[in-house]
Amino acid sequence: MATTSHAARLRGFARSFHPAGLTLALLFFVWSMTPSLLPRAWFLQAVATGISLATGYGLGCLVAWIVRLCGFSPRLPDRVRRAGWWALAVLTAVTVPTFLVLGSWWQQITRDLAGVERVDRADYLLILPLAVVVAIAILAAARAFRRGAAALTRLGSRFVPVRVARLLAVVLLGVLASVSINGVLHRGIISTADRSAATADQGTAEGVVQPSMPERSGSPASFQAWESLGREGRTFVAGGPSAGQIAEVTGRQAVTPIRVYAGHQATTDIEEAAALVVDELERTGGLDREVVAVATTTGRGWVNARVAAALEYTAGGDSAIAAMQYSFLPSPLSFLADRESPQVAGRALFEAVERAINERPASDRPKLVVFGESLGSFGGQAAFSGAPDMTARTDGALWVGTPNFSPQWAHITAHRDPGSPERLPVIDHGEHVRFAASGADLDLGGAPWSTPRVVYWQHASDPITWWSPSLVLQRPDWLREPLGPDLDPGVRWIPFVTFWQVTLDMVFSADVPAGHGHTFGPDAAQMWAAILNPEGWTEADTSRVHTTVAALATG
Template structure:
């Protein structure tokens, strides 16, 4: 019931608590088994047992309601920190019901597995020595369990989700209209049909500011931003899709713009509209953004089921664009940028060996809400300057790579050279901090002072914290901007810092922020 990174809905709290109950019970059973194996097997009288049970019941009657109330109170503190509407505390009475149901189900599965193992071992002892029968039965039960979970449940659910997502991909979001300007994929001038772009692709190419909107906000002449996109259905392979993106870039004259950005999307090809739009405002529309779809699965399912496609797509797209960009005369090339959010950040970074490679082959990059399993992010974070926290590392004094939770975090005392690489992440974002290491190891970000939007009462507890942060991920994007996995307004400030446009002022940043907020 202790707090973690984000507010948990009562039913998610029930799931986390139920898993923790089953885990605690399992650890207790394991400890008792080890004690018995060591030859310690106390025999208590019926009177002692009765006293013990009544004592346990007394503790339960007092402690369970107490911690249910404390848990509800701590959740209100987390809600206040991230600006989420308060939830009625009475809902937490239902947590006990759900948690006991989850724990009972897990306990039944464990006992059914143990019973199957014992029966198979008893049968096997007729033909082989008892230790061999025991080990063999255990291996068989585990193998069958994995086959059921992976082959029937996991693959079946993922297959169903993929088919449903593919069907939904043919729909178009409300108020999204096919663009007429030739600078957009899916337009009448484009080689990519509007229908082939997918739901997120259509939203992407139809969105963004116009040249008139950019001029109204900045007071400077602007061009119509270029946005090119290729849908999953347009090519048989990811590499073929990347080649089609380059063809669209050539068609639109993207390599003649001042800025060219390679954006790796999330599972279904979503590109953060705030990050893309902020770049276009900051570049006065003299920009081109290239992206493509590599999956039908929503980001949450891709996070679990498919981590190869984002990497393949990130590498293929950047390498294809980079090859064409490098073939142009050096004096006429646009600034080459890279960005991505969540799985897009993970996939986009896969095109690079590390920070030095990013600096060598780009003119700047913005990685948003990077998942913990991203090797480039992990390597850079682990190599941070001594004394800098894990949630906001300082890398080589901030020479080229900087981390930020808010725009002001980019302001360090040391000079910031070019190119500039920014990792934008929130202290309360479970996508960035979730890791299997949480099961048994306390991470540095929980050893160090916590972030300003994290409940100061959050503590690491073996097993428990892992499941709490896992539940936090479910609605990590359903919190206000600046918290969790929601990244919007500060994109303007960050792009302005990365690009450092001539004559750009803090007043320009505020004007653009106001324009994008309308």
């Protein structure tokens, strides 16, 4: 009896699906298996496919509802209905396995292009069951929302017209859902993650020891206690080349580079943290160096070791890098919880250092450069109103893996020279600002390059740079134009689907070799050589720095 009851419920559940919805769901399944920017693990592909299935089903039902609303509701004979269901079943039986195989093949090609080791294609057989679970979960949530709206509509229709009651019910449930999700996100996930990250921040990475040289924050001579710098801050100040290592690589005399830092444990006030960093610059004599670099960190205070070291090698160690931590959270959670702090921090630190430099006689001022990666690029650019402001107030800038939501980047990219691609825009014929995926892109066909020089370093396969909510319904220029060399030629924009593909590409975007995705490495040597343009510097010098930096860990 129980078995019969379960079977009846299962049949009833199956009959609740609309054929138009299932047809579009099948189409979206096919689209979801196509390649995007980076290779995806099978479980991420399953999530993307599940969301796509649910999206396709919902759009199919929406189309059917609109057709009925227009008064077209044909009553087909049972024989025709059965034939239609059988046709859909056969089509599904052929299409699903075909595109599971094709999808696994496309992923292997994408892995080859990104320099990632291939995986067992049999894993992709697991995509279908997990995708179905994800799709059913989304559908169940949507149906629960619909039932709730119907109940509220019946209640509200006692007092107002039905259409008004229905609109109010949908709005009310939407607001409640939004408030609930945001509440859970901030009070639950974010607060828990913040406490966990704060605890982890007290640890020290393996192999990192307190520096003894006075040129580093956290040393015995420093105003900043070693324990206050945080995990990433300790890694930053303990790293970097010595004067001897720089001289060995460049063949020139060198001095010990300066690295100063203030951690979030020292103070949670961003303006105060910036002042602490300037105090460290004053203490170490950083403002007497040839180059002072302001680095805006990612959420947890990370600075790319390769980018920092490349600057120090190129400057012959006659440099000081100033950075500070403004959050305990890693960048993805920091982005969700607080987009304001990176901008406030980037602006506060740059302006504090700029003021300290401007207080010195004009003839005694160091070169002032800025850099930042990912959320650090987003925050660092907030100190400027745009490219003209950057070139007016700095002696150079290197913005690495800039997120799509960065307003300065977006404005500059949107106003690129006609005919230049969004992937690597040309700005005012390359007079001051240049975009590059590798060092070779900086040449720009031998066009003159005036100083100060601003470089945006970005990869065609980096989802951090190309992710945008507009991908849902709008094809971006970078998918209209010739694709980057590390993208599968089959990458296409597909409404709704591309958005979720790129969203999930971000999860492991830094787990690919340098030169792809969100991993930036030894080409920092070419970037800094072009920006700083040291006297007497040669391509051979850049090549040696490139080789040296390539051997470094990324953080």
